[in-house]
Amino acid sequence: MEEGKTQVMKYEPVIGLEVHVELNTKSKMFCRCSADYFGKEPNTHTCPVCLGLPGALPYTNKQAIEDCIKIGLALNCEIAEKSLFERKNYFYPDLPKGYQISQYRWPLCTGGRLQVTGNRIIRINRVHQEEDTGKLTHEGNETLIDFNRSGVPLVEIVTEPDFHDVESVRDYAKKLQQLFRYLEVSNADMERGDMRLEANISVKRKGESGLPNYRIELKNINSFRFMVAAIDYEIKRQKAALEKGEKLSQETRGWNEDKKCTYIQRSKEEAHDYRYFPEPDLPEFRIQSSEFRIKEIKKNMPEMPWVKAERFIKDYGISENNSKILTETKELAEFFEIAVEHGKAHEVSAKEIANYLINKKPDIASFLPTQVIEELKGKKVGVIEDSGELEKLAQQAIDENPKSAADYKAGKEAALQALIGGIMRLSSGKADAGKAKEILLELLK
Numbered sequence: 001m002e003e004g005k006t007q008v009m010k011y012e013p014v015i016g017l018e019v020h021v022e023l024n025t026k027s028k029m030f031c032r033c034s035a036d037y038f039g040k041e042p043n044t045h046t047c048p049v050c051l052g053l054p055g056a057l058p059y060t061n062k063q064a065i066e067d068c069i070k071i072g073l074a075l076n077c078e079i080a081e082k083s084l085f086e087r088k089n090y091f092y093p094d095l096p097k098g099y100q101i102s103q104y105r106w107p108l109c110t111g112g113r114l115q116v117t118g119n120r121i122i123r124i125n126r127v128h129q130e131e132d133t134g135k136l137t138h139e140g141n142e143t144l145i146d147f148n149r150s151g152v153p154l155v156e157i158v159t160e161p162d163f164h165d166v167e168s169v170r171d172y173a174k175k176l177q178q179l180f181r182y183l184e185v186s187n188a189d190m191e192r193g194d195m196r197l198e199a200n201i202s203v204k205r206k207g208e209s210g211l212p213n214y215r216i217e218l219k220n221i222n223s224f225r226f227m228v229a230a231i232d233y234e235i236k237r238q239k240a241a242l243e244k245g246e247k248l249s250q251e252t253r254g255w256n257e258d259k260k261c262t263y264i265q266r267s268k269e270e271a272h273d274y275r276y277f278p279e280p281d282l283p284e285f286r287i288q289s290s291e292f293r294i295k296e297i298k299k300n301m302p303e304m305p306w307v308k309a310e311r312f313i314k315d316y317g318i319s320e321n322n323s324k325i326l327t328e329t330k331e332l333a334e335f336f337e338i339a340v341e342h343g344k345a346h347e348v349s350a351k352e353i354a355n356y357l358i359n360k361k362p363d364i365a366s367f368l369p370t371q372v373i374e375e376l377k378g379k380k381v382g383v384i385e386d387s388g389e390l391e392k393l394a395q396q397a398i399d400e401n402p403k404s405a406a407d408y409k410a411g412k413e414a415a416l417q418a419l420i421g422g423i424m425r426l427s428s429g430k431a432d433a434g435k436a437k438e439i440l441l442e443l444l445k
């Protein structure tokens with residue numbers, strides 16, 4: 001036991017993380033094919049551009065660039081004044097062009113940071129834009145290729161090797177997932193492959209300066225749980241190897257969930273093997289041009305989850321832990337604030353509402369903020385029940401918030417809560433929420 005302890009003290013893990021996130025834009029990165037490919041018939045979302053047919057010319061998806069900038073801004077990055085795409089050349093059957101359009105020397109965003117638990121700052125090296133590859137499926141002796149995913153916008157977020165424990169890695173990855181969902185740039189569903197993690201892991205003797213001269217790349221990790229297990233395993237494996245005096249070298253490893261161990265996939269290619277060069281078919285783009293205005297993009301960004309969490313503590317006097325739970329999703333946070341607004345008119349405190357939401361966990365997709373107040377008061381509290389008056393309020397709420405109305409019409413059910421919130425605010429929490437919702441739905445038809 002004692003020996004094990006000293007071993008833990010002697011070495012320090014050095015970990016960097018690369019996160020790929022698929023954007024939920026309507027179309028692909030460089031063509032007009034639908035990017036909504038999940039579960040669709042293979043090779044039905046394709047065209048000459050994303051199949052890499054000779055002569056096909058790509059053009060840039062503006063929404064994807066905006067989404068990438070949003071992620072960069074949220075992570076406190078510098079946004080480049082000009083940026084361009086490059087070709088990353090390598091041969092693999094899921095890459096029909098023989099190269100991936102990516103960014104290497106001129107990434108869109110550089111030099112950001114994100115704070116993780118324990119007040120640790122993780123430096124972000126870069127946030128860049130690229131395209132996804134096709135998908136290979138191995139069936140017995142055959143390999144099938146589906147190009148529906150080929151060319152779907154992908155953003156890569158690369159940290160400096162600033163992690164020294166696996167908890168910080170998990171915290172960081174979860175924060176990113178939450179951020180993508182707040183920004184509504186991706187569903188960030190790990191199982192569906194919307195969000196993929198790669199970790200670079202090495203181990204050095206404590207107190208040793210500089211970085212170790214090798215690093216192990218862990219690839220294709222599709223859950224937080226596997227990532228934690230794989231990193232834990234790697235740290236132990238590398239420590240044991242160094243203890244025995246073995247020399248570790250650069251390689252890529254995968255995670256075998258059945259055997260609970262990592263295994264070697266290949267020795268790593270160096271960056272220069274990719275022969276990056278500027279993509280000649282796409283012009284460089286200027287960010288402060290009329291096309292992309294940082295100010296405009298910033299205006300359309302929501303409050304960041306960690307900022308919201310701080311504000312909830314300050315404004316509503318709730319605990320740090322409760323604030324964290326209530327801001328986990330934007331929808332729950334909005335629901336809470338609407339209920340608080342409504343509660344003011346009925347002497348129900350924010351703390352009571354917070355406790356109710358956390359302990360009872362109502363399904364907020366079908367539950368109304370006013371119902372929380374009614375449950376807490378033990379009686380019906382809606383005062384304005386007059387249809388004419390409610391219709392006026394509903395219309396006003398729609399006029400004041402056309403974006404939520406449009407979002408709802410486009411299929412985002414959650415946007416309705418913002419409109420109900422509007423009615424509550426306009427009526428000082430006196431509207432009958434059930435009736436108001438009915439009228440709202442009628443008006444939005």
Ligand SMILES: [Zn+2]
Pocket residue numbers: 028031032033045046047048049050051151
């Ligand atoms: Zn296409």
